[in-house]
Amino acid sequence: MSWLTNYVRPKIRALVQREDVPDNLWQQCPACEQMIFHRELEAALNVCTHCGHHMRLPALKRLEVLFDDGAYDRVELPRVMADPLRFRDRKRYGDRLKESRAATGNDDALIVAFGKMGGRGTVVAAFDFRFMGGSMGMAVGRGLIAAARHAVLKNAPLIAIPASGGARMQEGILSLMQMPRTVLAVDEVREAGLPFIVVLTDPTTGGVTASFAMLGDIALAEPGAVIGFAGARVIQETIREKLPQGFQRAEYLRDHGMVDRVVHRHQIRDELIRLNDLLMNPRAGQKIVPLGEPGKRRKAGKPAVADGDEQDRNEERPAAE
Numbered sequence: 001m002s003w004l005t006n007y008v009r010p011k012i013r014a015l016v017q018r019e020d021v022p023d024n025l026w027q028q029c030p031a032c033e034q035m036i037f038h039r040e041l042e043a044a045l046n047v048c049t050h051c052g053h054h055m056r057l058p059a060l061k062r063l064e065v066l067f068d069d070g071a072y073d074r075v076e077l078p079r080v081m082a083d084p085l086r087f088r089d090r091k092r093y094g095d096r097l098k099e100s101r102a103a104t105g106n107d108d109a110l111i112v113a114f115g116k117m118g119g120r121g122t123v124v125a126a127f128d129f130r131f132m133g134g135s136m137g138m139a140v141g142r143g144l145i146a147a148a149r150h151a152v153l154k155n156a157p158l159i160a161i162p163a164s165g166g167a168r169m170q171e172g173i174l175s176l177m178q179m180p181r182t183v184l185a186v187d188e189v190r191e192a193g194l195p196f197i198v199v200l201t202d203p204t205t206g207g208v209t210a211s212f213a214m215l216g217d218i219a220l221a222e223p224g225a226v227i228g229f230a231g232a233r234v235i236q237e238t239i240r241e242k243l244p245q246g247f248q249r250a251e252y253l254r255d256h257g258m259v260d261r262v263v264h265r266h267q268i269r270d271e272l273i274r275l276n277d278l279l280m281n282p283r284a285g286q287k288i289v290p291l292g293e294p295g296k297r298r299k300a301g302k303p304a305v306a307d308g309d310e311q312d313r314n315e316e317r318p319a320a321e
């Protein structure tokens with residue numbers, strides 16, 4: 001009986017349930033409060049068609065959009081011990097896992113996929129925020145290690161797309177241990193000379209921010225995404241100071257050097273293809289221009305002819321003073 005109710009029924013429910021059937025055909029944008037027809041919203045990848053606000057996007061949809069023709073293989077992730085601490089708050093952790101599995105159809109909060117992106121084999125590790133807030137426990141940690149190893153094995157770039165509330169507190173210290181583990185995992189990719197790119201989505205917080213998510217060779221972020229370690233309210237109450245406008249938002253982090261680029265969701269695939277091309281063959285179609293000799297300056301727009309340099313420098317000097 002328990003096997004039937006605990007295992008078979010949730011699986012059947014997950015099969016029968018269509019993904020994300022909207023209760024209502026219209027959805028309200030939390031930013032501009034306009035109503036958007038669900039098909040229109042889906043076609044726009046959950047970006048508000050009125051104000052451009054980026055709502056959350058399920059991991060599977062994200063993968064479908066990133067890979068060529070939406071085709072990819074799921075990388076099998078190693079199994080981990082379930083509920084090692086026999087943790088219980090209002091509910092048993094084991095029950096929470098079962099519920100999330102039934103609701104999302106995934107084993108845990110991380111999905112690792114391998115497929116072609118712009119014709120190049122690429123590994124993508126995407127978080128599913130619907131699975132216990134995308135929290136990082138042992139399964140996610142091992143999943144990221146598997147993703148890194150798969151990237152090295154396939155000589156492919158690794159792209160991580162976090163959407164996470166941080167470490168999974170139901171696994172106590174074991175979830176915190178995933179922070180150094182994931183750091184070492186992305187180090188393996190780096191040592192193999194392969195690109196590691198992160199796409200920070202709303203929200204990227206806690207132990208995920210404090211580990212691999214900030215270590216990308218290039219860090220992209222979606223507009224308006226909340227990216228931070230502790231919540232803004234906690235910080236405000238601790239330091240007793242008013243926080244600046246846009247604090248912990250993608251644009252704020254870009255302006256302060258923590259994020260390289262803020263990219264609209266519709267352009268992320270093209271951007272990743274371009275970055276992978278640049279990082280995998282840095283010389284493709286490019287001529288390396290030699291640096292000028294030290295102490296010599298050239299006028300902008302003039303051809304770099306060595307003979308003219310000395311004269312140019314003298315001409316420029318009075319104007320510069």
Ligand SMILES: [Zn+2]
Binds near residue numbers: 029
């Ligand atoms: Zn809107």
